[in-house]
Amino acid sequence: MRKILFYCLAVLTLVSCQEDDATLESPDYLVFGHYHGFCGGESCIEIFKIQDGQLYEDTNDRYPSSNKPYEANFVLKSLDLFEKVKDLPHLVPTRLLQEDRTVIGSPDATDGGGYYLEVGVNGMRRYFLIDKFRHNVPEYLHPFLDQVEASIAKLK
Template sequence: MKASIVLVVLGTSGLFSCAKDNPEKALTLENSTVLFGSYYDECGGEQCIEIYKLDTVTQSLSEDTKDDYPTSASPYDGTYVARTTAEFDAVKDLVQQIPLTLLAKEGVVIGQPDAGDWGGYYLEVQNGEERRYWLIDTKKENLPAYLHSFTDVLRARLNQLQ
């Protein structure tokens, strides 16, 4: 029994060492910029689209002022203004909450974001030249289980910034 546990631990440690051998192929959360927010199409006012930029290198938070509706065609292109250090401190842990399973996920759309006017979440991770983004449903029943707790945290952090 103990021998099989050791083999499993040794075997899985090899899975994680690949990223160190080929860092340009691995998207990581360390020293990254994370864009996150929510959007609603059938909505009126400035609160309909809220996208933020969390930079772990400069330890800063900015808010997008363009408020364009995110699409699956390309990553979000915003214009950002700085937010306070206190607001950065309130959301800086969001980076550690992103499930690593998501980083390996193929495709951009997860669930049916904003399909029934219930909105969607936007998430993007930029690390060096690597840039991945996702449009995520706000309804848990449309999401894989690995995203449930993350979307709870994301919703809470967005509420803190309003």
């Protein structure tokens, strides 16, 4: 009986760990970027979109709102730049879409900046403003946010 109980617990643990690490297989699109309120210059707000095998960059450079998705004016970027970040949409944690809130942490509250993420999946559109300070963000998001920051750096 102990062996059966141990086996069941082991299987449940394995399944729950796999669910925690699950990522989206094929989102329709991903909008990602970062923003800083008290900042000067073009790099204060960087918003990009990956969709249909192409990369776009927003030219509006507006501070995102927590009340509605970001209103962008996307322009097509080069295939070389797309190649640098093409895997990012497939790294979005599925748990992110289960969040019941749009604002995670206190993005840019202490002039630390924030991340803007928007994900389209099967016609559903979800957007998020996420704190850059990791201690204000659920741990499951840390690896993905690291990838977002690295992707933005590759595109500069």
